[in-house]
Amino acid sequence: MLAADRLIALALMGFSVIVMWYAQRLPVGWEAETGPGAGAFPFWLGLGMLLASGAILARSFLSRPHSGETFIPDADAIPQVLGVVGLLLGAIALIPLLGAYIALMLFLLAYLRLMGGHGWLLTGILTLTTPVFLFFFFEVTLKILLPKGVTEPLFYPLYAMFF
Structure with a gap:
């Protein structure tokens, strides 16, 4: 190791x-x-x-080496890793169509609720606040526009407000 x-x-x-x-x-x-x-x-x-x-x-x-220490994934770990990879690939595939923010919201919803088993309150808070934070961080603060797909017209009022 x-x-x-x-x-x-x-x-x-x-x-x-x-x-x-x-x-x-x-x-x-x-x-x-x-x-x-x-x-x-x-x-x-x-x-x-x-x-x-x-x-x-x-x-x-x-650190001291441990004799015979090897990494062997659990039987439960492989489906979980494949599930996360599938969710990530799905989110990446949705970015050109729905935009980065909606794709992120769908990813967080699926990941937190289905894979993580978290409650609706935490899932809802993180799913809604993370894209808002990222919008202000990238687009308003750093002036880096992220892809919006078909949701672009929804951002026009925000562009008028901040730019």
Whole structure:
């Protein structure tokens, strides 16, 4: 297991460095009129991934190896993983048609209620507030427009209000 931890940590660290390197091709700092530069989010995300991967690598060297430790998934884990993969692929397929926000809402509804078995209150709160938060974060704050599909006309009043 420690060898796998080290290998994955090194691979993630390499990917993080690539993300940060490409992000610096864009402005990373704060721009007076528009806010954070286009490379700010990927750069800081890459740095966070690099630090987390470095912590995993350091932990793999500091922990004692357990003899005979292998990773074998439970019989229940495989259908759950396949279910999540199916939900993600379905959500990704719906983005061009329904838009990112509706696809996300449907994904959260199915994931929280069907896969997680959570109650309707928590499912409803997360299903409704997450897309609203992401709208304000990406579209209003960062000025990054996400695909809206057939729901685009519903956003016209919000565009008039914020842009």
